[in-house]
Amino acid sequence: MERFALWGTLVNAGAVIIGALIGMLFGVIGYKKRKAASKDAPTQAGGRGRLADAIFSGLALCVIMVGLDGVLKGAINDRIAAALSEGGVAELALPGEKTMVIILSMVLGSIIGTLLDLDARLTRLGEWLEKKTGNRFGNVAQGFVTASLLFCVGSMAIVGSLNSGLTNDHSMLYTKSMLDFISATIFGYSLGFGVMLSAGAVLLYQGSIALLAQWISPLLTADVITTMTITGSLLIVALGLNLLGITKIKIMNYLPAVFLPIALEPLAALVGLA
16 A cells, blocks of 8 residues: 555545544533533633633644744755755845745735635635534634644645655655644644544645656755745744634635745746745
């Protein structure tokens, strides 16, 4: 099976599903216990609600941390690589051309996403699923967007899928699967059913890269992967701010920005910006 190009992606998607199911199970058990406690001791219900809110806010802060980590790693790793190739000292700052590509990606991505009304479409789908499940498994759209960004944004998803498709080396995706399993369990507890659905996003995104690796690997250069990672990480930061209630950014409308560096990075090089 390991010679199958999609094997690593299937393992990764399976890890997300299993982790989310475990998290949802604990979430349902906790909900029943809180409901029973509120009947027996109504005065304690508020305290238990505050505890759940505290856990949710803590997870939101972790989402912000993951996003900032992606931004900083992308910038620092890029400068270190440049310094090594030039035999100089690394300057820990994002080069101007990449900043320009990221800005253009965010602006153009938001225009595309808004014109396609991606956020409203996902919200309507989430509301339909919530009705079908009796609204027992949290905000489906929120859980799906949060988990999909966390699991799909980053160099491990891209490089690991390329390795799977080109050489049948799934080791990086195995490592990612373990990390995603833990995250899916934690977020499945708080965000519910949408986290499990994000396995579909993992399968589609990583599977497409693995199957098309031979043709798209020349496009996914180190510069492109770095810029995609930083752009996606910015969306994760915005997502964390949304979860904390600080902002109300329609994240889905910015999603096309993650993929635009594939075209914008070569264009920047062509016009002499890179």
